[in-house]
Amino acid sequence: MTEKHQKRENDAPSVNSNHTVIHENILIIGAGPCGLAAAIALQEQGFEPLVIDKGNVVHTLSRYPTHQTFFSSAEKLEIGGLPFTIEQRKPNRSQALAYYREVAKRKKIRIQPYVEVLSIVPTATTESGSMPKINDVTDLGTSKESEEQKIEQGKMGEKEKIGQQIATSSSAKPLFQVHGHSQDKQDVYYTANYVILATGYYDNPNLMCIPGEELNKVFHYFHEAHPFYDQHVTVIGGKNSAVDAALELEKVGAHVTVLYRGETYSSSVKPWILPEFDALVRHGKVAMEFGAEVIEIKEKELSYKINGEVKTIANDFVFAMTGYHPDHAFLHKLGVGTDSETGRPHFAEETMETNVPNVFIAGVIAAGNNANEIFIENGRFHGELIAKEIANREGM
Ligand SMILES: Cc1cc2nc3c(=O)[nH]c(=O)nc-3n(C[C@H](O)[C@H](O)[C@H](O)COP(=O)(O)OP(=O)(O)OC[C@H]3O[C@@H](n4cnc5c(N)ncnc54)[C@H](O)[C@@H]3O)c2cc1C
Numbered sequence: 001m002t003e004k005h006q007k008r009e010n011d012a013p014s015v016n017s018n019h020t021v022i023h024e025n026i027l028i029i030g031a032g033p034c035g036l037a038a039a040i041a042l043q044e045q046g047f048e049p050l051v052i053d054k055g056n057v058v059h060t061l062s063r064y065p066t067h068q069t070f071f072s073s074a075e076k077l078e079i080g081g082l083p084f085t086i087e088q089r090k091p092n093r094s095q096a097l098a099y100y101r102e103v104a105k106r107k108k109i110r111i112q113p114y115v116e117v118l119s120i121v122p123t124a125t126t127e128s129g130s131m132p133k134i135n136d137v138t139d140l141g142t143s144k145e146s147e148e149q150k151i152e153q154g155k156m157g158e159k160e161k162i163g164q165q166i167a168t169s170s171s172a173k174p175l176f177q178v179h180g181h182s183q184d185k186q187d188v189y190y191t192a193n194y195v196i197l198a199t200g201y202y203d204n205p206n207l208m209c210i211p212g213e214e215l216n217k218v219f220h221y222f223h224e225a226h227p228f229y230d231q232h233v234t235v236i237g238g239k240n241s242a243v244d245a246a247l248e249l250e251k252v253g254a255h256v257t258v259l260y261r262g263e264t265y266s267s268s269v270k271p272w273i274l275p276e277f278d279a280l281v282r283h284g285k286v287a288m289e290f291g292a293e294v295i296e297i298k299e300k301e302l303s304y305k306i307n308g309e310v311k312t313i314a315n316d317f318v319f320a321m322t323g324y325h326p327d328h329a330f331l332h333k334l335g336v337g338t339d340s341e342t343g344r345p346h347f348a349e350e351t352m353e354t355n356v357p358n359v360f361i362a363g364v365i366a367a368g369n370n371a372n373e374i375f376i377e378n379g380r381f382h383g384e385l386i387a388k389e390i391a392n393r394e395g396m
Helices: 033-044 093-106 144-164 240-251 274-282 329-334 382-393
Strands: 021-029 050-052 110-112 115-122 176-182 187-197 232-236 255-260 286-290 292-297 301-306 309-314 317-320 359-361
Touching (some): 021 033, 021 176, 033 382, 115 329
Parallel strands (some): 187 359, 232 255
16 A cells, blocks of 8 residues: 655656545645646745646636637736736737646646546544544445545555645644546545635536527537538627627638627627627628527527517527636535625635635635636736735744
């Protein structure tokens, strides 16, 4: 039985099938811009956090539309004080991917890619500080034999953890057990004193909850327009993602209808794309309906209500660009509350610590019902608050 350690600066733990328990002082879940910024801020305070992501670095950005241009200028996306220098003011997706890869490399951020975190469980530490038993975690469903193996490994982790607690002081008792799956669905276990959740919002599209939304022809993510040449495509939504998708689709020869609940263009639409889109609408190249509520999607058609009247149009594909929201499920399971009015998790704005001690949040996961209140431009600063607080607590 072996206990894996990460003694060297950039030596991410290997994931194996032996249910190894890896102890970390600080775990960051999510290698998005805000998780990475938090890692750098912590490194600057002398810590060596491990960042875990179910994809690779800036996984969310890699899932953007292929030809996406950011609405932010490059310097507003910078993290860790590394300049983001490009010729244009606003970067495109591939420039941003290159920038964040370079940041991860230069800052030697310890990243464990392709591990999806499935549960985080607070553990009761004993007086002696011994590791909690892994089989206290209720939702893992593993065999008795492997449980015993894990318990044993857990004890080993406690004995040996001093060596890897580079920046930990007296409170070196593990507080959280984190269970994840590697890409081949092997169990991976971590323990950590501090957990920082930076899981973003992009996995959770806002659903319309209408009949037909579950059809394979309905997408909540837009990548490229080419497959939709000469197809009847309905884009639902009236903000940037909808307008961007409609522009690309029209360009490749799709027959595009945009349906939007609002009565006029959203004020958040980037001013430099609106004239082009509006011109297409005025010239009849894109059909645009305001005040339209989609009521049903079928294999070959789509129905919506407008001014009390139901209209049905031919439809091959739907892009429901209705936005995304952070999934607060992990936080709730950990005991983090939510404000009933704003939908924001309970946390202290000056430290980003939630109402559960040692659980912090960074980035758009801190947003409530209005997910657009936090983005890279402002979420990148959360890590500094977290790092300062943990450093204070650890006497750094
Ligand atoms: C098309 C588009 C354009 C945008 N343009 C801009 C812009 O110009 N400027 C701007 O400031 N913002 C922009 N945004 C918003 C921006 O993408 C988000 O605000 C930003 O990604 C938030 O960063 P984050 O680090 O909080 O989360 P994310 O970037 O979403 O990172 C979260 C990470 O957590 C990982 N993760 C999630 N769950 C788990 C799990 N269970 N286990 C392990 N890993 C997990 C994900 O794989 C992901 O890598 C845009 C968004 C979109 C969709």
